[in-house]
Amino acid sequence: MRNMTDEPVTEFNWRSLKTLLPYLLEHKVRVALALSCLILAKVASVGMPFVLKSVVDTLDSQSDITVALASVPVALIIAYGLIRLVNVLLGEIRDTLFGRVTERAMRRVGLNVFKHIHNLELDFHLNRQTGGLSRDMERGVSGISFLMRFMVFNIVPILLEILFVVVIFFVNYGIKFALITLAAIVTYIFFTAYATEWRTKFIRAANAADNSSNTRAIDSLMNYETVKYFNNEDYEAKRYDEDLADWEKARRSNRLTLFALNSGQAFIVATAMTSMLLLAGQGVVEKTMTLGDFVLINAFMMQLFMPLNFLGFVYREIKGSLANIERMFELLQRPAKITDTPNAKALNVSAGSISFEKIAFGYDQQRTVLKNVSFEVKAGQKVAVVGSSGSGKSTLVKLLFRFYDPNSGRVLIDGQDIKHVTQHSLRQIIGIVPQDTVLFNDTIFENIRYGNPSASDEQVWAAINHAHLSNFIESLPDRHETKVGERGLKLSGGEKQRVAIARTLLKNPPILVFDEATSSLDSGSEQAILKALKDIAKGHTSLVIAHRLSTVVDADQIVVLEQGEVVEVGTHQVLLGQQGRYAELWRMQNEQQGNSDD
Incomplete structure (x- = not known):
């Protein structure tokens, strides 16, 4: 896997947005209606300052305030109030319409990630850190809510409103007003983008520290008994505090950089507002502009910089959200190593026979676990696999369930290669009692x-x-x-x-697998369970991985593995008569049993 911190952020962001697009387009009608409400709201918001200008100019044209108040067209004031009301209502309708789109996208993405994690190979789950993985999913799904709502319904409309205002200033008040506004906007956007990119590494560092501390806490709590056995509460607390210290440091850096960003944005906004109002005030003094124009420009600047300031917030939060969902999307795009082949069919079980044909397998290239292993479990038979620890017994079970694929050779059920059938149908016909039951x-x-x-x-x-x-x-x-x-x-x-x-x-299921199924039972319970299993196993194919040889003396066949190779095959009596590895294991276990009885 690539180191995510080395990946260009912009490239990944676009890929993330592209991945989100299908979830957005599932509700095209709702999105279209929400966009319509948004456009109407923006038109209304641009019209409000003009109504306000007309009211102020009417008031300013009268020397007598009583006459002025009486002469103000009531329709203008009512229109101003209605436009404000419609603007708010359209925004609420937009949010209501798009709320379902956002919630459904969060649900679908969360479900897809959950299902994809279950589809990933056993190797991934053996190496995962559950606490960090859980946090990545939680932050990723929450980040989608922000992205879906604000990316689509704020950034583009805000830029549209900025364009409207710049054009209005240029047409009505000249190039100076337009240039100051445009320069302030461009400076603001570039500063926000640069500073936010700079801050992203601190957000990632805070997330990594948060994952580490959460993983440490969950791992320690899940192993509560082990911590107590070894009296290591203080040791665990110290390690947890070290992770929390890293998190504290990353959060402090994140907070300080946010202060720098907000201060820079505030300076740009204050400079632009002051310059525009000075020009407008000079125009009123020189009689080239009315008091209504001064109010209109002030209203437009307030109306412009409020969403512009919000644009900065949205951009920062979007970058933060993308940093949050970065790991989740990489996880979603991680290919599973064990997949169904194209056009894989359901496994058709008629009898339930199992064949291991020339199986070679290793968890890595340095260590081979199984070497040219071949044996058959005929339909309805009970076949036991025995051997010393590390001989590869339990690995056969993992290959049968197709948690791994053999490096060479085949596993067949009723003559069908399990690589060419669906994993669901394969695991549906096999039942297992594992050695470690969770x-x-x-x-x-x-x-x-x-x-x-x-x-x-x-x-x-x-x-x-x-x-x-x-x-x-x-x-x-x-x-x-x-x-x-x-x-x-x-x-x-x-x-x-x-x-x-x-x-x-x-x-x-028609096939039963017992991986050291009675290893934790006392002798009395073991015999009772063995009798029950013997009764249930009638008519089923049974593969038994056994450490206690006494539990498999009735097996139809016993396969003896040693260092990943089949060294003996036969019934209990036949293998004892051969005086080979099985007889040696039998003798050792009987001696151990005798010593324990003493």
């Missing part, structure tokens, strides 16, 4: 229903009974409504795995 911070009942969100309560209870969870659930104060805590921390390892087993049973 649960959602919800009730134990809803965590089990996650295996099949459309399942009825009766079906969930049936899965609970088959997983031998009923007694445990009945013993809880809130029974099945008990919250399991973040990542299931309120449950023991064995309880979490039984929840995972019930969840997989509820899914009821």
Whole structure:
């Protein structure tokens, strides 16, 4: 990935705006109506100073104030009030019409980013920083609200209004007024653009520090028990404070640069206003201009510099918002490494056989995990893969689920290469009880229903009974409504795995995968679960990754992996008779069991 701070900001901004355009154009009618309201409002705002000039000139032409007040055309004053009212109402109607466009865009972009993150490969998620990623998404979606509303409905109309005013000054009052106005506007815009570009790096630095501190806090809190085990509360607080110190420094720099920007803008505006009013005042004294002209110019300058000042604010905020959504859009544009092939079809499962053909795989080029691995799990069979730690057992599961693609070789289900079927259909027909079960911070009942969100309560209870969870659930104060805590921390390892087993049973797929599924269970629970799994596995194809060899003695085939290679294949009795690697592992585990019994 490129370092984003090295990327030209302008280039990326245009790409970001281009990405947002389709979301804006989804509501063409609403956008058109909102633009119409905006144009009418701008026409009305340009007309107000002329009405005000007519009122003032009428008052100024009378020497007697009583006569002057009586002679002021009531229609002019009413017209001035109506124009102001219409201007405000049109702005409110515009905002109401465009509000739905903005909110829908935020929703759609947020959803697309969420779905895209889920589509990214496992490698991305193993290396991500959850806290920083969450903050990028939050700031990015919020930044879209500002961009969608102010970029389209403020910058272009403000520039249009500036053009109107400059032309009016040139036609009615001469080139001096027009040049001063134009020079002030150009200076203001260039100064704002330059200073804002200068400030962007401080905004990025503040965001990076904010991400770092947020990631640090979430990581520490998610590992609360580990912090307590090692008595490292002060160490965690110190590291968190170091990140907060970086954030404080970046925010201070950001604030000081904002002060410099605002001061420069204020100086330009004050200079232009003073110059224009001096010229207008001189014109009134010399009788070349009326008092109404003086009021008109003052009104136009106020009306001009209010949106011009707002233009500076909008430009600053847009640059800040673009800096905020920069990471989110880069994330959205990050291609997934594991994708469906063009015209990929749904996996058609008739029997459920699995074949690993000459599989070679490594997580990086320096380390090969699997070397020319071949074996078959026939339909309805239970095949176990055993071996020492690091032999590549769990990697086979990741390849079967297509979290990774093999460097060479194929994985087939019922003769279909899983690279050429949709990932959704592939994972739909496989159920897994992983070694490390992570649960959602919800009730134990809803965590089990996650295996099949459309399942009825009766079906969930049936899965609970088959997983031998009923007694445990009945013993809880809130029974099945008990919250399991973040990542299931309120449950023991064995309880979490039984929840995972019930969840997989509820899914009821034709292929079952058990990755050390009973490793956290005591002997009594293990035997009960194994019996239940044996009953459920009838008619299913089962792939078992096992550490405890005692759990797979009934397997139809046992595949022994050693340093990424298949060294033995056979039944439990056959492998014991060969006196090879399996027999050695069996003997070692029996000795360990005997020692633990002593």
